[in-house]
Amino acid sequence: MSTSSITFSRRSFIRTSSLASGGLLIGFNLFTACKPKVQPPVDISKLNFNDFNAFIKIADNGAVTIFSPNPEIGQGVKTAMPMLIAEELDVAWNNVYVQQGILDTENYTRQLAGGSQSIRLGWEPLRQTGATARQMLVNAAAARWGVDPSECSTSEGVITNAKGETLGYGDVVKEAATVEVPEGVTLKAPKDFKIIGTDAKNVDIDKIITGKPLYGLDYKAEGMVYASVLRPPAFGKILESYDDTDAKAMPGVLDVIKIGEKINKLTEEGKGNWTVNMGQSDKVVVIAKSTWEALKAKEAIKAKWVDGTPLESTQMQDKKLLDLLDGKELKTMRKDGDIKKAFAQADKILERTYESPFLPHNCMEPMNFFANITADKIHLVGPVQTPEFAATAVADMLGRDVDQVHLEMTRMGGGFGRRLYGDFVYEVAEIADAIKKPVKLVFSREDDMNAGTYRPAIKYRIKAAVKDGEVTAYQLKEAAVNGNMYGLIPNFFPAGCIENYQVDVANYKSNITTGAWRAPYTNFLAFAEQSFFDELAETMGVDRIQLRLDLLQKAKGSTDERMEYSPERMENVIKTAVEKSGWGKQPDGTYQGFAAYYCHNSHVAEVANVELENGLPVVKKVTCVVDCGIVVNPLGAINQIEGGVIDGVGHAMYGELTFNEGKPQSxxxxTYRLIRMREVPKVETHLIQNELAPTGLGEPTLPPAGAAVANALKAATGNRFTQQPFTKFPELMKVPAKPILG
Known part of the structure; x- marks a missing residue:
């Protein structure tokens, strides 16, 4: 059992059961409908609903609809977060229906999707809300019976006393509203969970597989027109003039306009800092009766672009990043001991440089958004990971009160960090404000690739010293396009394991827009560090697994509050991965690579199996062990784990986006290579069972995947990879011919 540390005032609890951390808000009147043995309807749209508040609708037969406030990008929070409330409330999960809520900054906090934090931050507040409501209902029932509340129990919306008498939640809800809001409510022990830890299918799955409207591209409104934007052909270009004569003559075209003044001003004022800049150029917009007509007419516009900020190429940026690693502009983020002294006294020194390319986000659903702006309302609808930020920026851009913004979130066909940035929302808002009509902006795939935010190109240089068989110094240098957004990386493994330890970073400012990409920065750093540790073990002549375990021993019991990971939990996933993967026990022809990594509060170890086909290595299987604490929805968790592994393998093997004079070359x-179905390895998942609070899961399995594959490729080919994508270096993928003896 655990005790709640959150208390509720009567007004806040009965009105909304307000939660910290942006979790679900659930109206107290929900309980009037909790009746025993209620059969959920097949089509709830035909029921007579009563609106109790902004978050809950109750049908007269007891069906409950909970509005989920957090954006859903496929990470499963729209299913998992309501499970937490239903668990402690003690209602049947099959009587709960979930719908996407709107942006509501008055009643919710952290109403966003990013960082794999939704379940972690909502774990206790969501459960405490359900438990507090349940206890109030029990107290009311106990008062009616004249018994002590401790003599009562609940199950699926029914309260039972010691005599076996029962009352449904709905029978006592009015009395419950008059009792004191209890403090220090008792939460269920994990052994008593009925919903948490059981498989629950995605609440949207039936609509997804039958093509029902869910996504931004599905949204339609009466009188809606469509917009397609002609943006600069390269980063650094600015619009000088354009001829729209041919475009206006094409079928379905309603108008051609220019935008950019309001968005550019927003950016200059620093209020829209999460925007795709593209040199702050004006843009040309085609307004048409359909998406296709708008896209085709855009191709007919004759625009003249001139150079603004300096144009860049991938080669130029590569050189500047390497120069930064050698230069004096590095900023120290963590420094333990004296690395210079340790390197000077070393028996052996290993130094390697690792290089990663830009990557686009490749969301299956291209960017899109709807806007209708009237004198008294800004109506926005679409897929965005940061709805509050977008709404605030739009209000600032248009000189309106943010209270006038009504933003509805749709399910997203992929986000991966791209939809953290509201450039497409700002564009459609400026368009709608100009044409005074409801309008939907739709990107083409080419728009998505050319006008995106990209994973930044990064270079890491890692150097280690060995003295008397021990690792005595470790230095990590990072040079990143547009800088490192996160300050936690210096405190991940091997921080705390090596006495002399230093992390330095440098920032190369680019006019190419970069931003968060699934598991930001760690998505490549894991490959660099875990590849390095394998090579370091070879240099030292020790077992690669044992090297990691020995280093972790030195971090155990550390009082360093900067250290983010748990040495004990990391050790456990490593040992479990060794066992479950059959490490070192594979038949001839199977080559294995190992990696372990901590990020987004979770510990992961992976083993990749590679086999040779026609003389080339092929990734056949990845064994993945994850410690993410208590798993709320195992079915959804496995989907996230497998997706992360496949994403990590695919981009490490194939993903690369290059630029020539500021223009993406894919x-x-x-022309842009993604992993294909036939190339997807089998993923075998093992979840560490414990009773610790849940941690992140949408991102942590991606970073170690590339490292595990790289280390397996080394075992198969004898060649080390220091750059991604691996297939860019076919000479390293080839297995050296065996010498002819005679």
Whole structure:
């Protein structure tokens, strides 16, 4: 059992059961409908609903609809977060229906999707809300019976006393509203969970597989027109003039306008800092009766672009990043001991440089958004990971009160960090404000690839000293396009394991827009560090697994509050991965690579199996062990784990976006390489069972995947990879011919 540390005032609890951390808000009147043995309807749209508040609708037969405030990008929070409330409330999960809520900054906090934090931060507040409501209902029932509340129990919306008498939640809800809001409510022990830890299918799955409207691209409104934007052909270009004569003559075209003044001002004022800049150029917009007509007419516009900020190439940025690693502009983020002294006294020194390319986000659903702006309302609808930020920026851009913004979130066909940035929302808002009509902006795939935010190109240089068989110094240098957004990386493994330890970073400012990409920065750093540790073990002549375990021993019991990971939990996933993967026990022809990593509060170890086919290595299987604490929805968790592994393998093997004079060299999937179905390895998942609070899961399995594959490729080919994507270096993928003896 655990005790709640959150208390509720009567007004806040009965009105909304307000939660910290942006979790679900659930109206107290929900309980009037909790009746025993209620059969959920097949089509709840035909029921007579009563609106109790902004978050809950109750049907007269007891069906409950909970509005989920957090954006859903496929990470499963729209299913998992309501499970937490239903667990402690003690209602049947099959009587709960979930719908996407709107942006509501008055009643919710952290109403966003990012950082794999939704379940972690909502774990206690969501459960405490359910438990507090349940206890109030029990207290009311006990008062009616004249017994002590401790003599009562609940199950699926029914309260039972010691005599076996029962009352439904709905029978006592009015009395419950008059009792004191209890403090220090008792939460269920994990052994008593009925919903948490059981498989629950995605609440939207039936609509997804039958093509029902859920996504931004599905949204339609009466009188709606469509917009397609002609943006600069390269980062650093600015619009000088354009001829729209041919475009206006095409079928379905309603108008051609220019935008950019309001967005550019927003950016200059620093209020829209999460925008795609593209040199702050004006843009040309085609307004048409359909998406296709708008897209085709855009191709007919004759625009003249001139140079603004300096144009860049991938080669130029590569050189500048390497120069930064050698230069004096590095900023120290953590420094333990004296690395210079340790390197000077070393028996052996190993130094390697690792290089990663830009990557686009490749969301299956291209960017899109709807806007209708009238004198008294700004109506926005679409897929965005940061709805509050977008709404505030739009209000600032248009000189309106943010209270006038009504933003509805749709399910997203992928986000991966791209939809953290509201450039497409600002564009459609400026368009709607100009044309005074409801309008939907739709990107083409080419728009998505050319006008995106990209994973930044990064270079890492890692150097280690060995003295008397021990690792005595470790230095990590990072040079990143547009800088490192996160300050936690210096406190991940091997921080705390090596006496002399230093992390330095440098920032190369680029006009190419970069931003968060699934598991920001760690998505490549894990490959660099875990590849390095394998090579370091070879240099030292020790077992690669044992090297990691020995280092972790030195971090155990540390009082360093900066250290983010748990040495004990990391050790456990490593040992479990060794056992479950059959490490070192595979038949001839199977080559294995190992990696372990901590990020987004979770510990992961992975083993990749590679086999040779026609003389080339092929990734056949990845064994993945995850410690993410209590798993709320195992079915959803496995989906996230497998997706992260496949994403990590695919981008490490194939993903790369290059630039020439500021222009992306891939515009669609005919030239941009993604992993294909036949290349997807089998993923075997093992979840560490414990009773610790849940941690992140949408991102942590991606970073170690590339490292595990790289280390397996080394075992198969004898060649080390220091750059991604691996297939860019076919000479390293080839297995050296065996010498002819004779």
């Amino acid at each position: 515009e669609n999937y005919d």
